[in-house]
Amino acid sequence: MTPPRTLFDKVWGAHVVYQAPHAPAILYIDLHLVHEVTSPQAFAMLRARGLTVRRPDRTVATMDHSTPTTSLDLQAADPQARMQLQTLAHNARHFGVRLYGLGHPQRGIVHVLGPELGLTQPGMTIVCGDSHTSTHGAFGALAFGIGTTQVGHVLATQTLLMRKPKTMRVTFSGRLRPGVTAKDMILALIARIGTHGGRGHVLEYAGEAVRSLDMAGRMTLANMSIEAGARAGMIAPDDTTFQYLAGREFAPQGPAWEQALARWRALPTDPGAVFDREVHLDVGDLEPMITYGTTPGMAVPITGRVPDPDRVPEPAQRRLLHKALRYMGLRPGQALLGQRVDWVFVGSCTNGRLEDLRQAARVLRGRKVAPHVRMVVVPGSETVRRQAEAEGLDRVFRRAGAEWRYAGCSLCIAMNGDRVPAGHYAVSTSNRNFEGRQGPGARTFLASPLTAAASAVEGRLADPRRFLA
Amino acid sequence: MQPFTRVTTPIVPLPREDVNTDDIIPARYLKGTDKRGLAQGLFARWRYRDDGTPDPTFPLNDPRYAGARILLTGANFGSGSSREHAVWALTEWGFRAVLAPSFADIFYNNAVQNGLLPARLAPDAVAALFAWVEAHPGAAVTVDLVDRQVRLPTGEVYAFDLDPFARERLLEGADDLDYLLRHLPQVEAYERRWGK
Ligand code: SF4
Numbered sequence: 001m002t003p004p005r006t007l008f009d010k011v012w013g014a015h016v017v018y019q020a021p022h023a024p025a026i027l028y029i030d031l032h033l034v035h036e037v038t039s040p041q042a043f044a045m046l047r048a049r050g051l052t053v054r055r056p057d058r059t060v061a062t063m064d065h066s067t068p069t070t071s072l073d074l075q076a077a078d079p080q081a082r083m084q085l086q087t088l089a090h091n092a093r094h095f096g097v098r099l100y101g102l103g104h105p106q107r108g109i110v111h112v113l114g115p116e117l118g119l120t121q122p123g124m125t126i127v128c129g130d131s132h133t134s135t136h137g138a139f140g141a142l143a144f145g146i147g148t149t150q151v152g153h154v155l156a157t158q159t160l161l162m163r164k165p166k167t168m169r170v171t172f173s174g175r176l177r178p179g180v181t182a183k184d185m186i187l188a189l190i191a192r193i194g195t196h197g198g199r200g201h202v203l204e205y206a207g208e209a210v211r212s213l214d215m216a217g218r219m220t221l222a223n224m225s226i227e228a229g230a231r232a233g234m235i236a237p238d239d240t241t242f243q244y245l246a247g248r249e250f251a252p253q254g255p256a257w258e259q260a261l262a263r264w265r266a267l268p269t270d271p272g273a274v275f276d277r278e279v280h281l282d283v284g285d286l287e288p289m290i291t292y293g294t295t296p297g298m299a300v301p302i303t304g305r306v307p308d309p310d311r312v313p314e315p316a317q318r319r320l321l322h323k324a325l326r327y328m329g330l331r332p333g334q335a336l337l338g339q340r341v342d343w344v345f346v347g348s349c350t351n352g353r354l355e356d357l358r359q360a361a362r363v364l365r366g367r368k369v370a371p372h373v374r375m376v377v378v379p380g381s382e383t384v385r386r387q388a389e390a391e392g393l394d395r396v397f398r399r400a401g402a403e404w405r406y407a408g409c410s411l412c413i414a415m416n417g418d419r420v421p422a423g424h425y426a427v428s429t430s431n432r433n434f435e436g437r438q439g440p441g442a443r444t445f446l447a448s449p450l451t452a453a454a455s456a457v458e459g460r461l462a463d464p465r466r467f468l469a
Numbered sequence: 470m471q472p473f474t475r476v477t478t479p480i481v482p483l484p485r486e487d488v489n490t491d492d493i494i495p496a497r498y499l500k501g502t503d504k505r506g507l508a509q510g511l512f513a514r515w516r517y518r519d520d521g522t523p524d525p526t527f528p529l530n531d532p533r534y535a536g537a538r539i540l541l542t543g544a545n546f547g548s549g550s551s552r553e554h555a556v557w558a559l560t561e562w563g564f565r566a567v568l569a570p571s572f573a574d575i576f577y578n579n580a581v582q583n584g585l586l587p588a589r590l591a592p593d594a595v596a597a598l599f600a601w602v603e604a605h606p607g608a609a610v611t612v613d614l615v616d617r618q619v620r621l622p623t624g625e626v627y628a629f630d631l632d633p634f635a636r637e638r639l640l641e642g643a644d645d646l647d648y649l650l651r652h653l654p655q656v657e658a659y660e661r662r663w664g665k
Contacts, residue, residue: 156646195487
C-alpha cells in the first residue's frame with residue numbers, strides 16, 4: 001500500500017522527469033503562460049543560442065501589463081510599451097506561439113485568461129514569468145511564478161530545475177458571514193502568518209469555508225499565496241471545479257472529459273497525509289479586512305484601528321511599521337472607517353473576474369460614487385468585459401460615475417499610463433500595497449470589491465455590510 | 470556568466486526588512502526588451518528625490534561606500550514580483566553578493582541564475598555585520614564562496630548558507646540550461662510515457 005499523499009505530492013511526483021542525487025528535480029511543465037514584460041529577454045536568449053520553443057502547443061502568450069485600457073489601439077501605448085508589445089507579437093509569430101494580442105476578443109490578464117479558456121486544469125504544472133501564477137492553483141494545479149531565465153529554460157526544454165518545496169495546510173473552518181469574501185480570508189491569513197510565513201512552502205487551502213467558495217473566490221485565495229511568501233497555493237478539485245471547466249474551449253471534451261474526471265477525482269489529499277506545517281483559521285467571526293500599511297500583511301478588520309508602532313516589541317518590525325505609517329500618512333490608533341479616499345480601483349488578477357464585478361455593482365446599483373472620488377473599473381479580460389456588458393454591469397458603473405475600461409493590469413501595477421497621483425488614497429481590489437505600486441507616492445488600501453465599492457460611495461473607508469441590507 | 474569564487478570590496482548597508490522587487494526596481498523601468506540600462510532604476514524611489522536629484526541620505530549615494538560590490542540587508546529580501554529585472558539592475562550596478570538573513574524564493578533563484586550570490590547568514594551575524602559596517606564604513610570585506618564565509622579585516626568570520634547545487638553553478642559560472650539540454654532524452658521519454 002502506498003502511504004497517504006498530499007495533493008501537492010501527487011502533482012509533483014507525476015512531473016519529475018529526472019532527479020540526480022542531491023540535485024534539484026527536473027520538473028516537466030504542462031502549460032507555460034507568457035506575457036510581454038518578462039519574456040523578451042528569454043526569447044532573445046533562444047535566438048542567441050540557436051534554440052526553438054520546444055512545445056509551442058504548451059505555450060500561450062497574452063498582453064496585459066503594459067496595454068492601454070482606454071483604447072485597443074497600439075498607438076495609445078507609450079513608445080516603450082508599444083515596442084515591448086510589438087516584440088511579443090514578433091516573438092510569438094517567429095516561434096509559433098499562440099498569442100492573445102491587443103484587439104483579440106479573448107485577450108486578458110494572464111491569470112484570468114488561462115482558467116477562462118479552460119487551459120488551466122487540475123493536476124497540471126503551470127508556470128509563468130509572473131508571481132501571481134499561484135492563482136491557477138485554485139484548480140488543483142501546481143502553479144508558480146518564475147524569473148525570465150527560467151522562462152527561457154521552459155521555452156527551450158519544457159522543464160525547469162527545482163527543489164521540492166515543503167507543504168503547509170491552511171484550514172479555514174466555519175462559514176463566512178454576508179459581506180465577507182475570499183479576499184478577506186486571504187488578507188486575514190497573511191496578517192496572521194506574515195509576508196514570509198509561507199516561504200519555501202506550497203500551501204493547500206482546505207476546510208469548509210474553502211469548499212463553499214466558487215471558483216472566482218478560490219482564485220482570489222490562491223492568487224495571494226505569493227503575498228504570504230509561499231511558492232504556490234493549491235485547492236483540491238471538486239464538483240465546483242469540474243462544473244466550472246465543463247465545456248470551456250480547451251477543456252477535454254467527450255470521452256476525454258470522462259477520463260480526465262477520473263484522473264482529477266484521484267488528486268485530493270489522502271486522509272492521513274502529513275504536511276510539514278498546519279495553520280488553522282476560523283472564519284465564522286471574520287470581518288471585511290483592510291490594509292493600512294505597505295505590505296499585504298499589514299491588515300486589520302475594517303472596524304479596527306491603525307496599530308501603534310511603539311507597541312511592537314521587535315525592532316525591525318517596529319521600524320517597518322513606522323516607515324509604512326509615514327508613507328501612508330496615517331496616525332497610530334486612528335480608526336480606519338471614515339479615512340478619506342480619493343481613488344477606487346476594481347480589477348486585477350485578484351478581483352477582476354465577472355463575480356467580482358457583480359459584487360461591486362451590487363453595492364453601486366442605484367447609488368453614486370462620491371464626487372471627490374475617481375473610480376476605475378477594469379475587467380480582468382475582454383471576455384469578462386463582454387459578459388459584464390451583457391448583464392448591464394457597465395451601465396451600473398457608468399451611472400454611478402465610475403469609469404469602465406478595456407481589460408488589463410492597469411492600476412494594479414501602474415505601468416500602462418494609469419496611475420494614482422502622489423499622496424492620494426486608493427482603495428484597490430488588487431494584491432500589493434507596496435510603496436509606489438499604484439504610482440509614485442500613491443497610498444493603497446487593499447480590500448474586497450464590496451469594500452472598495454462601499455468606500456467609493458462614501459468617499460471614505462466604509463463597511464460594505466451596511467450596503468447589503 | 471562570470472564565475473564566483475571570492476570578492477573583496479566594501480559593503481553597502483541597507484538596513485530594511487522585506488525589501489520587495491518593486492523597491493529594487495519600480496515597474497516603470499520594466500518596459501525595455503533587453504537587460505541593459507536597468508541600473509538606472511535600481512532602488513529608484515529611494516535613491517532619487519522627488520525632483521530627480523540623488524538623495525544623499527540613501528546608502529547607494531554615500532561616497533563612503535563607493536565601489537562596494539556587496540549589499541547587506543534585512544530579512545525576506547526580494548519578495549513580491551518575479552521580475553528578474555531586480556537582479557539585472559543589481560548586477561549591472563556592480564553587485565556580486567547580497568547578504569541577508571533570508572531571501573524570497575523566486576528572487577533567490579533569479580540571483581543564482583545570474584551569478585549574484587544570495588548568501589544567507591544567521592540573523593545575529595547580520596546584526597553584527599551592520600554594527601561592524603557602521604563602525605568601519607568603506608572597509609573591504611571578503612565574501613568567499615569556496616569556504617562559504619564572510620571574513621572581516623578585523624578577523625571575525627561568519628559562515629553563510631547556500632544550496633550546494635547553486636554553489637556549484639556559481640563557482641563554475643555555469644548555466645542550468647546546459648544541464649537541462651543534456652537531459653532532453655529523458656524529457657522525451659517522459660513525454661512518451663505520459664502521452665504528453
Ligand atoms: S493584475 Fe497585477 S498582479 Fe495580476 S498579473 Fe497584472 S500586474 Fe500582476
